[in-house]
Amino acid sequence: MTGGIKDEAPEDFPHSPFIRKQGNIYKPNNKTMDNDSIHEKTLEDVHTKEIDLVNRDPKHLNDEVVKVDFEDVIAEPAGTYSFDGVWKASFTTFTVTKYWCYRLLTALVGIPLALVWGIFFAILSFLHIWAVVPCVKSYLIEIHCVSRVYSICIHTFCDPFFEAIGKCFGSMRMRLTKEV
Numbered sequence: 001m002t003g004g005i006k007d008e009a010p011e012d013f014p015h016s017p018f019i020r021k022q023g024n025i026y027k028p029n030n031k032t033m034d035n036d037s038i039h040e041k042t043l044e045d046v047h048t049k050e051i052d053l054v055n056r057d058p059k060h061l062n063d064e065v066v067k068v069d070f071e072d073v074i075a076e077p078a079g080t081y082s083f084d085g086v087w088k089a090s091f092t093t094f095t096v097t098k099y100w101c102y103r104l105l106t107a108l109v110g111i112p113l114a115l116v117w118g119i120f121f122a123i124l125s126f127l128h129i130w131a132v133v134p135c136v137k138s139y140l141i142e143i144h145c146v147s148r149v150y151s152i153c154i155h156t157f158c159d160p161f162f163e164a165i166g167k168c169f170g171s172m173r174m175r176l177t178k179e180v
Contacts, residue, residue: 070094 052058070091076082082090 068098 057063074090074094076087081087
């Protein structure tokens with residue numbers, strides 16, 4: 001069913017299909033269900049969005065953390081240079097080893113860790129949504145009642161006591177003199 005009004009011949013259906021002419025069962029205050037008048041916001045599904053294979057760190061999470069190049073690890077100060085061939089071979093060995101070890105580790109451990117982190121953040125989200133926020137809201141509601149009772153008790157019992165003490169000590173005068 002497409003949701004729109006169609007003019008179908010009676011021989012296509014053994015009985016006429018039900019077509020709701022007034023309102024929408026999900027939005028009963030609507031007058032009609034014209035395809036042109038339905039302007040509903042469509043939400044993008046995060047599970048079906050395409051990922052960027054070029055820019056894999058769009059939020060720059062690891063800009064300062066894991067940028068390790070050959071020059072960041074191995075450097076020869078002036079006056080203590082190795083042979084140029086050794087320097088080039090060392091650079092190539094470091095770069096290729098880092099590249100392929102990272103790829104091998106991500107191939108072997110990346111998917112299981114992605115599964116673990118997915119489960120972890122799902123549990124964390126579940127606990128936050130269904131346990132932490134309701135507990136905090138419940139606590140705030142209860143503490144509001146307790147704070148009112150506490151405030152009444154303080155104003156009833158402690159305020160007169162402290163006012164009396166203040167009046168007793170309010171008439172005291174102190175004079176400091178320096179003797180030579």
